[in-house]
Amino acid sequence: MRILAIETSGNQTAVCFFRQGLVIDLLQHQGQEGGAILIKQLRHIQDNWPEDFANINYIAVTVGPAPYTGLRMGLAAVQGLGLALSRPIWGINTLKLVAWQAAQKNETRKDILVVLDSKRPEIFAQLFNDDAYPLTPEILVKPELLPTVIRQQSTIIVGNAITQLWHQLVRDYEVKNSIPDVSMLAKLALHQIQNQESCLPAIPIYLKSADVSVAKKQFWLINDRNPASRY
DSSP states (O other): EEEEEEEEEESSEEHHHHHHTTTEEEEESSSSSHHHHHHHHHHHHHHHHHHHHHTEEEEEEOOOOOOOHHHHHHHHHHHHHHHHHOOOOEEEEEHHHHHHHTTTTTOOOOOOEEEEOSSSSSSEEEEEEESSSSSSEEEOOOOGGGGGOSSSSEEEESSSSSGGHHHHHHSSSSEOOOOHHHHHHHHHHHHHTTTTTTOOOOOOOOBOOOOOOOOHHHHHHHHSSSOOTTT
């Protein structure tokens, strides 16, 4: 299985080439340069692994939620590449990816709250169980409202919006800075493909601000074992 993974939903442009369960090439660039860097990274993969590149099985990509510019650039490149190579695109929710990364190291079996920077006063957030199964929808929320999303004290908070958290959350919960990892994107895509799970279309997820309340929290908990296809 050959998977080309592309991650542009955070403050980075990253490409990973994954073959038979192993990372054979990895390129990462921090910053907002975007499209020009991604083209160079893809050309590097193609030049160094021409036979493998021509026989890619899947192209994996994060689809957000994330700030608009980087996400749009990455998905446009993936859509063009998928069309040119006639290969399927495997879309993965960025919040799900970060939760899955944390779940691989979650030895204490805690719930996982993912918080990602939106470049706005609000942050992207979603609550998962210890296996990275979604317990709430994705939301764009003010940091001070996050306590109404958390369902138990034993919760890990992970993501790249840690510095925006309400000070009481940092004091009361285990907090870990984390960004979307392109190599883990490739591994998660392989895991989902092997387990015949569904993927998301290569369409960006954009969210509007949401009012989080106790009533909505109760609704999520009642329905937390009804899987939704978009997760």
